[in-house]
Amino acid sequence: MIDNFFEVVGLPGLSMQGFGPLLLMGTWMTIKLSLLSLAVSVILGLIGASAKLSSLAIARLPAQMYTTLIRGVPDLVLMLLIFYSLQTWLTSLTQSLGWNYIEIDPFSAGVITLGFIYGAYFTETFRGAMLSVPKGQREAAVAYGLSRSQRFFLITFPQMMRFALPGIGNNWLVLLKATALVSIIGLADLVKAAQDAGKSTFQLFYFLVLAALIYLLITTLSNIVLRRLARKYSAGSREALQ
Template identity: 45%
Template structure:
């Protein structure tokens, strides 16, 4: 049996590149939101705790697909109203930006709990040692807390990133031409659904394996000093 992509190979490669760009963009946004959410939930101030808890609860309680649709269509209407207000002919948020925002918000909500757990796992004595040395709170966080938090949170963040990479398929519903959208177009043209969906499955599997290799390298690198001190 000859494996034939009917000339859609370059299109699938372009879709794969778009998926990688979307996943990395959402990852960057999600890490920032997750860190802010974790700092808010571990803050001694009740309003910040409430804000962080509300963010993680609401976002995790709504399916990612709904967030993609709500943000895309909601921002379309918002941009139109803003354009009318400013007297601009056209102002819109494209599918890539909407997908990045939606997936980044969802990733950030789950990362909030991962970062929160990592922060709580750091002994309080480390902070007290920094204070005894006369270090300011920001310096204690950047020099003592953040490196340890990163090492502890990395396995959980790796799992979330692999889920995020597969969730990029959801953005195909708003027209972004990533792997699933390109596969659907190829299926419509060739009438070979099994072939192209199988190819898409192998592409996602390949990306997942690469992400696992990358996460293994990061975990090993981040634990170098810890391993030496424990031996």
């Protein structure tokens, strides 16, 4: 069915040439990788932002080193370093414990690597957003006797999201495009699928253009979702201004 898509929409000169399922699987792999990496990045970002705003130097220093290192080294270099170092450390650990050899699959490596890299960018995004929340809001929450977790989820997080969403959207789009880098570690993502299809048919440019169009479609849908989230989290502020 997917191979005949272009003929259905009136472009009979174009077709997937039998590689439609491969591209579809690659697209799904890219989406899964992006979403799971985003989840890891958000968790690391919240932890990192809290650490950088902590009054304890023992928490601030590692967080500062983390963001400085990640933002100062190219993503491709970091991906190769993290991927191969993870496997090396795991091999050393299994040997020292007498366990059987464990190989990290490319998908898990991709999620961990991208999540670790973009966690640094989310750290700065969340740190700036947390600083934008009026201090009096947190003080009022303390006065009402709310616990630390209640203060965060009921007071800080909803207000923080209004300031963080532009940065979150930008980081998400960059993360989505960065998934193309995982093809170098053997993951069958959209780029790898397009390359395989192009080499098999000697039409590499054609299939890479198709991959670019798929990425454009995903980013367009992402922008729609982000705009709706922005309206949701800014609803209270708009009403207050009216």
